[in-house]
Structure formats: structure tokens, C-alpha cells
Amino acid sequence: MFMQGVINVFSPMTFLFVVLGTAWGLIAGALPGLSASMAVILMLPFTYGMGGIQSVIVLVAVYVGSMCGGSFSAILLKTPGTPSAVATTFDGYPMAMKGEAAKAIGISITGSAFGGIFSGIMMVSFASILAIWALKFQSAEFFALSLLGLSCIASIGSKDPLKALVSALLGLMVSTVGLDAIAGAERFTFGQYYLMNGIDYIPVMIGAYALAEVYRNVLTNKKETVGKATSVKAEFIGIKHIIKYFSIYIKSSIIGTIVGIIPAAGGSIAALISYGEAVRSSKHPERFGEGAEEGVIASETANNAAVGGSLVPTLVLGIPGGNVAAILLAAFTMHGLIPGPMLLKSQPEMLYSILVGVIVSSLLLFVVGKFVSVQFSKITRLPYSFMATIIIVLGLVGSYSLKNNIYDVFVMFFFSFLGFYFEKFHYSTSSFILGIVLGPICENGLRKQLIISGGNWSTFFTRPISLIVIILSILSFATPFIRSYLQKRKQAIH
């Protein structure tokens, strides 16, 4: 079976398209305004003439590439190319500012490849079990997951945990704008139709991160773009580095795969939860947000691990695990293949072909990623005045193209001031973004579970997965406070 997969992937035309697809994914991912799903959709017409399996292999290669490509702009421009690279910005950009952009991109590529291959292997080994397990995820588990994601707010991006909490609460508040998903009531819309769908976090992020950074850099009369680096060629990350951070690679891969499997979760949530876990388990949580390598590893490994994860329910049950998986589902049906248990029985080599496709495209990231990062980073050699205009215009295109809506550009503009003052007064933009992203999952999970259980609060603690995740969340939230208390006590004794 595995050999059949190898033959499928290495047939000359398929392999050529896998290389091109990975490169295309990396480029599209790096450009704010082109999401992973858009990259896959744009590749779809090129696969019309291919067989079902070949087309899916090529589309998966685009998916793998775009998940990694998003980190390039997150690291170099502080503007995540895809929503999945949100958490990469937290430490990737500070690394670039310290003159370690090449290392950050190297780590991102290594993490992406590791996560992709790991989730591919998991997909093949436990597809059926994982898919059935994923269906057990209900509102209680979604609520618990959002808590786990939010639990690291006290540790990231601010030295003042209280201010980080307030930042996250503002994010949660912003996430409630729009139509209430459960009762359909209008909340804080002022009767404006463009607010009915809520405030998208991409323009908010572009404003609060990228634009606010431009204001700051212009204020400090910055001349160069990325630290002291003049050329950003992705650094090769050796085995030594992987061994040193092996536990983070593995943990992030597991988190990414599991979150990827859960329908409607996806790469960005996986990256945020994995980042939170990396902060929690670190001996130096204070380094996160200041350019910690572990932060980039956690985020990038998890979002690529979500690729294999999201394919599990798609292939086994015919339920897409995310946006891109839904497009892949469409590609399947276009070729007359109906995903589900019968598909794996009738075409058993399918899983192995996709696995080999994921492995090959993940390994190609090292070669193609290096080339793309060099080309992309050329813009960072420009004087900062040029760079500032590029960031502003790309941010504008990225915000506008989301819904072809000018109001999203105003949202970006408005939140640029919030991001600026947040940084100035030691609030945490990262916690604020966490709040916006995880807010709807948190609120809807909480309310839906109470409705389903007839208002029984204990249901959050009687469901095993929910209970475990809630305990982890509490531990994760309390760890920095306990650690700080113990340190103070230790200092007092000495």
C-alpha cells in the first residue's frame, strides 16, 4: 500500500505539481490577503485533468505550503499571511528584531515539516479511531478547549498579568459584536448591517500588530527593517536543535493533530492552544513574547499538524475538519469519489498516497521554503520608509479582500491605535487577539452545553475529555502566578 502511494506521488507529472503546489502554497501563504483556502481553490482548476488521488495529493501539497508560508510575513513583517500564523507573530517578529529572522524562518520550516509528517503518520495509523473519537467532541469540550487556549493569557505579551487579562477580556468583548449565534439577537451592531457578521480578527490583527508597529517605528525614526539582518536565508535547523526542543515538537504535533481532527477548530486554534501549552510548560515563561524559539516551534508545528488532522474526518466520515478540508471534499466529489468509510475500502491506497504526499511536500518545504523566504525577504532590505508603505498597502489589501468590504479597512485603522497604546501602556495585544479568536468558541460552547444538558453545570466535569482539558487549563492559568509567588518567597528567604 505504502509503495503504491510512493508510485502515485513520484509519477513525473504528479511530482512536478507537488513541487509547484508547495511553492505556490508558500507564496500564497506569505501574502496577506491570500488565505490557505484561497490558495487551494486557485489551484483547483489545474487539477481538473488529473485523477482523483493525484488531484488530492497536489491540493494537500498547496495546503502544507500555505500553512508554512503564513509564518514568513508573520516573522518578517509582523503581519500573519494566514490566520494560522497568528501565534507565530508573538515570538517570530521579536526574533527577527533581534537579528534572528533567518533562524526564526528555519525553525518555522522545520516545525511545519515535523508537524506535517507527524500528523500524516497519525492519520494513516489511527484514522478510523480518531474520526470516531472526534465526533465525541461536543460543546462542553469546545468550551474546555477555548479555556485551554485562553489560559496562557497571563503569561504572554505583558509583564502585568492583570493588564493581560483586561486585554483578553476586551478581545472577548469584541468577539460578541454581531448576531448572537444561538438566539440570533443583535449585539452592539448599532443597526449597521456590516457589523451583523461580527468583527473579523484579521483586520484587527493587521491594525493592532502591523500598523501599530509602523507608527512605533516611525516614532523611533527606525532606518532598517529586520534587526541587523541584511539577507534572510532560512537557517538550517539541525538535529541538535530538534532534540533540544523535542518535547515541544511532539506536544505541538499531538495538539495540532487532535485540534485539526475536531470539525470547525482548525490551524489557528491549534497554534494558539499549542502556544499556550508551550508557555505553561516552559521553565522561562517570561521569555515568551520576547522572541522565544519555543513559541515559533509550538505555533508552526501545530498549525501544520492540523493539516493531517483535518483530513481524518474528511476521508473517514466525509465531514470536513476545516475550510480547506471542505474544498478538498469538493475536489473528491468532482472526481466522482464520495469520502466516507466506503472510500477507504474501495481505494485503500488513497490514505497512503496522501501520507506520502504530505511527507514529500513537508520535506520540500526545506528546499522550496528556503528559496521563497530568500525572495520574500528581499523586500526587507529596503529602507524602512519603503517598508512602512508596503506594510500599510499590503495590510489594506489583506483587510479589504476578506469580504470586499471597506469597513474592514476602517476596522484595521481603528485597531491600529488600540495596538499602539496597548504596547505603550503594557497591555497585551497577543492576549487581546486570543480573546477575539477564542471568544465565540468559549461563549457558544458554554451556552450550548447548558442548553443541551438542561442547565446542568456538572456536565462540564462529568465528561472525561472536558474534565481533563479544564484541569489542564486551570493548571496552565495558575502556573505563572504560582511560579512568581514561589520565586518571591525564595528571594525573601535569601
Added chain:
Amino acid sequence: MELVFDLFLVALFSGFLFMSQSITEKSISNDYFGSRGFPEMVAIVAIVLLVGIIAKTLVARNKAGYVKPQKVQMEEGYRKIYIRVLSLIMLLFVYIVLLKSLGFVLETVLFIFLALTILGYKKYPISVLFSVAFTAILVIVFGRVFFIAIPRGTGFLREISYFLF
């Protein structure tokens, strides 16, 4: 200034709390929170925390040894940079407001050239070349290759844009 920002946040959350009272509730059995419960809870917790933050700041100020920050006399150089940032923000605002009517192409060329000038770049031929070239690249990449919607403008500018993307 920090205190002013903290108070601004208190006002913002209070505004949310006040507005949440006017959210129309629909009765769904066992939906204890309802549509307004979650934002209310978030606003109340945030206000309490902000009061704590403000109290902490005030206590720190009243402590012995606290040095009140002197109002810094703006140096000429810094004043120039400050005006530069404000001009950039105003230019960006005008760029966004006029985007729908003037369209992406004309606006972006103008914006990049003016922004570079504001940011102190003096080699005007290079500024012109860069603003035209970068806009052209964006139009080709987003408009022609990927068919991403970018604003076309109104009237004859819209008609012209169809020749470009």
C-alpha cells in the same frame, strides 16, 4: 497618560455594559446567559480589574520615593517626527476614505509617493518609480493573476480599471 488610557478602557467597558442592557433577549430554555449574559459578565469583570489596575497605579504614585514624570519639553527633532507620524495617520485616513471613489490604482500610487515624502525620503524620481512599480505589481498579482477584488473607484476611473484588472 497611562491613567487616561485606563479610564478610557473603563469608559469603553461601561459603554458595552450599558448597551448590553438594550439587547433583545429571546427565551430559549436553559440558556442561562442569554444573548446579553456573556458580554455583561465580561464587562463587569473587566471593570473590576481595571479599578484594581488604577488603584495600583495611584498607590504606587503616593508611595515615598515616587518621581513624578516631568512634562518633557519636546525637542525640535522629536517634534518633527511626531508631526511625521500624525501626517502619516491623516494621509492613511484620507486614503481609506477615498478608496471607494478614487479606486485602488490611482490612490495607491498617490499614497505611496506622499507617504514616502512624509517619511523623509527625498529622492523623488525613485519615489515615483517605486509607487508606480509597486502598485503595478499589486494590481497584476492580486487583480489579474488571483482575481482578488480590489476597489475600482467610481465613474470613468471604474471604466479605466477594467482595462487594468
